[in-house]
Amino acid sequence: MKHLTEYRDAEQARRLVAEIARVVTRPWAIMEVCGGQTHSIIRNGIDQVLPPEVELIHGPGCPVCVTPLEVIDRALAIAADPRVIFCSFGDMLRVPGSRENLFAVKGRGGDVRVVYSPLDAVKLARQHPDREVVFLAIGFETTAPANAMAVKLAKQEGLHNFSMLVSHVLVPPAIEAIMRSPGNRVQAFLAAGHVCSVMGTWQYPPLADCFRVPIVITGFEPLDLLDGIRRTVIQLEQGRHEVENAYARVVNERGNEPAQAVINEVFTPHDRAWRGIGTIPDSGWSLSAAYRGFDAEERFAVAGITTTESPLCKSGEVLKGTLKPNQCPAFGKECTPRRPLGATMVSGEGACAAYYNAGRFLEVTSGGSGTP
Amino acid sequence: MCLAVPGQVESIHEENGTRMGRVNFGGVVKEICLAYLPDIAVGDYTIVHVGFAISRIDEASAQQTLRTFAEIGLLEEALEELRAGDEADALGG
Numbered sequence: 052m053k054h055l056t057e058y059r060d061a062e063q064a065r066r067l068v069a070e071i072a073r074v075v076t077r078p079w080a081i082m083e084v085c086g087g088q089t090h091s092i093i094r095n096g097i098d099q100v101l102p103p104e105v106e107l108i109h110g111p112g113c114p115v116c117v118t119p120l121e122v123i124d125r126a127l128a129i130a131a132d133p134r135v136i137f138c139s140f141g142d143m144l145r146v147p148g149s150r151e152n153l154f155a156v157k158g159r160g161g162d163v164r165v166v167y168s169p170l171d172a173v174k175l176a177r178q179h180p181d182r183e184v185v186f187l188a189i190g191f192e193t194t195a196p197a198n199a200m201a202v203k204l205a206k207q208e209g210l211h212n213f214s215m216l217v218s219h220v221l222v223p224p225a226i227e228a229i230m231r232s233p234g235n236r237v238q239a240f241l242a243a244g245h246v247c248s249v250m251g252t253w254q255y256p257p258l259a260d261c262f263r264v265p266i267v268i269t270g271f272e273p274l275d276l277l278d279g280i281r282r283t284v285i286q287l288e289q290g291r292h293e294v295e296n297a298y299a300r301v302v303n304e305r306g307n308e309p310a311q312a313v314i315n316e317v318f319t320p321h322d323r324a325w326r327g328i329g330t331i332p333d334s335g336w337s338l339s340a341a342y343r344g345f346d347a348e349e350r351f352a353v354a355g356i357t358t359t360e361s362p363l364c365k366s367g368e369v370l371k372g373t374l375k376p377n378q379c380p381a382f383g384k385e386c387t388p389r390r391p392l393g394a395t396m397v398s399g400e401g402a403c404a405a406y407y408n409a410g411r412f413l414e415v416t417s418g419g420s421g422t423p
Numbered sequence: 424m425c426l427a428v429p430g431q432v433e434s435i436h437e438e439n440g441t442r443m444g445r446v447n448f449g450g451v452v453k454e455i456c457l458a459y460l461p462d463i464a465v466g467d468y469t470i471v472h473v474g475f476a477i478s479r480i481d482e483a484s485a486q487q488t489l490r491t492f493a494e495i496g497l498l499e500e501a502l503e504e505l506r507a508g509d510e511a512d513a514l515g516g
């Protein structure tokens with residue numbers, strides 16, 4: 052377990068925690084949306100330095116984790132095509148499809164390449180006019196400006212050998228789905244700072260109003276998180292439900308407008324399936340009519356591939372916050388980062404992997420049987 | 424993969440009609456698309472996600488973020504991602 056004294060600015064961290072402890076009078080459940088925040092919370096033991104009344108629920112904000120199994124299976128089918136150079140962000144390579152992952156396809160001679168940026172994939176399409184270059188475009192709003200620009204440039208240059216398998220997801224519809232889901236326990240949200248650096252904060256007030264839920268835009272450094280939690284707890288205790296920006300050094304109300312303009316040109320809202328959660332209406336983006344010619348799903352006729360998920364994996368409940376990763380029966384047994392059953396174990400930003408890497412194996416429960 | 428890493432703009436140029444720049448991330452220099460920050464200038468800091476500058480930040484918070492990444496073990500991961508593009512280039516010949 053981490054101690055406050057290990058934080059770089061221990062004094063300020065202590066003050067923030069003391070302030071939270073001073074204002075809190077009853078239990079609250081707060082969800083951090085972003086996978087980067089989950090990672091930071093677990094690595095820094097932030098959940099363990101908070102007063103027991105404050106519970107953090109780890110949300111669905113890791114794009115690798117929520118990419119549905121059938122998108123992976125479609126990616127695998129395309130990557131196995133000998134005409135194709137298949138490009139993906141590195142952490143997608145180990146994500147298990149229903150039978151194998153992209154590494155396995157690469158091992159059998161498939162041309163699968165890790166790229167840092169979607170522009171690297173466009174560059175490959177330019178260099179290899181005789182090959183089909185396909186980019187696996189996943190991500191939240193943070194990644195959308197990059198992916199949108201890649202298609203826009205490909206179209207401008209007439210690179211007809213470039214296409215994208217798109218599985219983009221959006222934060223506000225996910226917040227709505229969580230608030231509407233039966234048995235929901237979440238009472239407030241720490242919204243993802245980097246998503247808001249692109250989209251601004253203007254999308255959130257209607258959600259805060261509609262569900263009477265505080266939404267605090269938060270960064271992911273320990274002090275940012277503690278400050279976001281502090282502001283959230285104060286709102287909850289005062290019965291307020293406002294959108295508050297605790298990350299103003301990066302985020303403003305309007306967001307990055309040039310980026311939003313390109314996103315709106317290239318993408319259009321679309322129903323998306325979230326791994327472990329199911330389909331949420333208009334919860335993602337697909338290519339707009341003007342860019343549909345760059346849709347790999349159509350070009351390679353893989354839309355017919357559908358897949359059901361492993362019944363052992365409880366990642367849906369983990370993502371919805373009704374189960375902690377180490378309460379999953381398969382956690383650390385059938386399921387480890389080396390042999391992940393569900394995507395929340397694959398990426399370092401996934402809640403299961405974050406718990407596993409931090410050695411959080413046993414849930415310490417008070418009043419457990421066998422204790423004298 | 425949601426990480427956005429702070430870096431400093433070292434130079435700005437055009438490539439295929441797109442505003443690009445060389446950005447320094449704690450010693451690793453990468454070609455980054457600056458199209459979404461039309462006002463950013465050489466010497467400014469920005470946070471960068473998958474090859475795109477998405478938001479300008481001040482130097483102090485850039486340094487602080489880099490230190491935090493190093494502390495929680497994310498900096499190496501982020502720098503590895505930065506290098507991934509070079510591998511694709513090399514393979515692409």
Ligand code: SF4
Nearest residue numbers: 365366379386393403
């Ligand atoms: S531990 Fe593994 S099987 Fe259990 S919920 Fe997490 S990813 Fe799924």
